[in-house]
Amino acid sequence: MSELTSLTIAEARSRLKRKEFSALELTEAHLSAMERARHLNAYITETADLARERAKESDKRLAAGEGRPMEGIPLGIKDLFCTEGVQTTAASRILEGFSPPYESTVSQKLRDAGTVMLGKLNLDEFAMGSANITSAFGPVKNPWTPQGRKAELVPGGSSGGSAAATAAHLCMGATGTDTGGSIRQPASFCGLVGVKPTYGRCSRWGVVAFASSLDQAGPITRNVRDAAIMLKAMCGYDAKDSTSANLAVPDFEAVLGQGVKGLRIGIPKEYRPDGLNAEVNALWNQGIDWLEKAGATIVDISLPHTQYALPTYYIVAPAEASSNLARYDGVRFGLRVPGKSLDDMYAKTRATGFGAEVKRRIMIGTYVLSAGYYDAYYVKAQKVRALIMRDFNEAFEKVDAILTPTAPSAAFGINDKIDTITMYLNDVFTVPASLAGIPGASVPAGYTTEGLPLGLQVLTKRWDEETLFRVCQSLEDAAGFKGLGPL
């Protein structure tokens, strides 16, 4: 059955249509791969029975010639998306036992496109982390291992389960969410394509909120075409989300062959700080070279406020999170720890239910919003955010897309002792686009000397995912990156 799990979404889509195998067979192949790879801890909840049921329904539709765009494609869903009747945890103890009576818009759209949910994927608690080590359900292991030394690596985060499962062929693709890099950085760490669309492309309705003005859903897949197919199914206007864009969804797949000839690609000098990892730097140069050879014009640009993006993010995101996570109080759902008064119950429930990183961010967020600090921190950060946005707007007057590294390094060890701020620095290249609300993607482009994957990041202006996909496809074509096969 391993042959089935090695397929891309695009391949499986046409072979299902030709009835070379059934959706149920495809699903079973993945379910048994999941069973064999439980040591990766990629899934929090496996929904095998539900998957078989939906696969059978897909087979009926395929037999009747009524297959939908992604009929029968087995996917993993990040456990931040509420799924009707299926435990949804956000990888937190505080959501213990929570079974949503509703389905998130994005996972509903994927259902409506005919996909089969295999289970709910592990993540950093409330999507707060860059290594998937803050999950209440334990860390996720990266299926990639370094050559020449024994080490267990992180898959990146927060969509670590999504990346690990997709890389290890435990699903054909997975949903992720990206608040400051949580799709792109794990995609880079696991040799995958990860796309964070423009803020407003994917509905946030039914996705457990981390930071509302930044959160965006997107696909993690093994190639660019699959990402285009999956994103098309995920996005679109949703009247239930006030920040959802009422714009037509382009056919991302249709632009993939168009190449980059004539496109102007910006290279921001601020993304090449002193001390940038040499392998990352070299790969970036390689990427510039590929695009130039493919007919793009390379333009040096400046995004002068880049260095302030991360501290800005660590005001804005925790501030919003401190408020978004106030609803976890033990009253209406999830964990409740008894207390002698209402406030005592709140404090005990939240102290027990939230992990250290989540508490840290709630504390920072509460602090920066509190009386006397609001202007100095929150308002200041929103002003710097406006400047970061302005940097990008000015850049996109000169260029069509921007190329940068995705992350400052390859995947690191699960047991590496990393201090908080160094951990935050993982997102140094991804956070600016999150703050600006522009689309960004990571494409696997090469390897470290230890054979670990490294990704390059492509950014475009708002609503221009078509150019984003063209550049990504061009990089993928040039890189000839080989991912992991089925385990």
Add this chain to the structure above:
Amino acid sequence: MSYIIKGQTGDWEVVIGLEVHAQVTTKAKLFSGAPTDFGAGPNTQVSFIDAGMPGMLPVLNAFAVEQAVKTGLGLKAKINRRSVFARKNYFYADLPQGYQISQYDQPIVGEGTIILDMPEGSRNIGIERLHLEQDAGKLVHDMHATKSFVDLNRAGVALMEIVSKPDLRSPEEAGAYLRKLRAILRYLGTCDGNMEEGSMRCDANVSVRPVGSTELRTRCEIKNVNSVRFVMMAIDHEAKRHVEVYESGGAIQQETRLYDSARNETRSMRSKEMAHDYRYFPDPDLLPVELDEAFVADLEKNLPELPDDKKARFQKAYGLTAYDADVLVSEKENALYFEDVAKGRDPKQAANWVISNLFGVLNKQGVGILESPVSAKNLGRLIDLIADSTISGRQAKEAFEAMVESGKDTDTIIAEKGLKQITDTGPIEAAIDQIMAANADKVEQYRSGKEQLMGWFVGQVMKATQGKANPALCGDLLKKKLAQ
């Protein structure tokens, strides 16, 4: 200055600002599609959004925005073309999201005015702002020994918080302000103004100062008083408490106090004393509300006639006194009723019947004009019958009482009671002849100059005709016959 507190050290005046929470008349909540009906079973009017479930997002109710703008226009206030919803963060069992979505530094409506007609003249009271926000849920404390119960039916219901400037100077003015505000809201149809059901709630900020002083002293906020009368009593009590504290050398602490209507006193809400730090910030789930000029202009153009304008028109068009006009316009339904009755009739007589007779009955029965046992049509008919002399004023009163009691229409009552006035001269002349024959002595006395006996003769005729004789006709005929 009509309200002065006589202290031992001198005269004090009170400074009052009111914050009114008015439930916006809408079918659905401010940010969800759940209904807003009063009195439904617990948690039956709750969406996942109202319950603060994970991943739920608010979507603003367009009609609530329209209602707020309408209200702003009715208060002659500045409409802010751009306003922002902010989160007010605090933990409480009636607040499922852990924050209230409200408006903070950029409300939808800015400064405006309410004009009060006080006995000593008219007073302009400033409106500071009006903003939209969500209501909280309801807590029930008496259902269990160790637990409080939470009902989220009200959670998320649209409220307008209307904040006055500290321009009010007496409990009477505060009462007049509330009644006037309620009238305006009801005229506009933006709030039903029902204080018993909690669709209008009032917080009063009260401080005192020596007469002549312009300083603003420490104020106390009296929370959630649920009738106009209680607001007035609470203010009076609180103002006197301040004077006592100051005069005994004490200081007033800025705090929130609760009014106990059973004891007519205010007391500190210690449970709410924990330092609040609401950490307001713009709600990132929502975008700024931007109103285009045409939208506001259109609402303004279609604004109904409001109490002040209606009052002026009643005085001018109907020749009513300021007092009568004021009474009639205080409730939109009353004014409508009056105009129905007055249409094509003597407006002063219509006003008289409505104010002196009908309102008396309604007051006694404790019902509003919409539940009036006598419809405008029937009252109008009654006035018509007086005008064309079908019935006498006295008969009209009798008929009116019967109509109030039975709810039957005018003509039915008149027929049932046989109240038709006798306007044929024949039967009246016959009665007069009979009375004169039987009372020759009185006829003699009248003819010799005792003209005050005319009243007695009229009475006799009325008695003989069971009160049905037209009194004027009766007098004319008597005069003629007695003179012979």
Add this chain to the structure above:
Amino acid sequence: MSPTFSIDTATVRRIATLARIEVTDAELSTWAEQLSGIMGWIEQLKEVNTDGVAPMSGGTDLKLTLRPDVVTDGDMVDQVLANATEAQDGFFTVPKMVE
């Protein structure tokens, strides 16, 4: 990183109370140290000249879309209460509060 930046334990306690997260006395100083470190790092934002810059709020430049005033939701008390640890007679229940 600003070496002078420091958040004291009293501030930590105030923040933890506002956030309703129980913190033991033993944890206070650890929290103070951690938050001081992060906030010290964030201090670099003060270098940025933001004079005359309007703060950006929200992640998008789109216009707000509104909802018509139509009842489309509610009447599902069982589902609303389904995930609560404690519920009785159609209500959520919490430890008794005194007003």
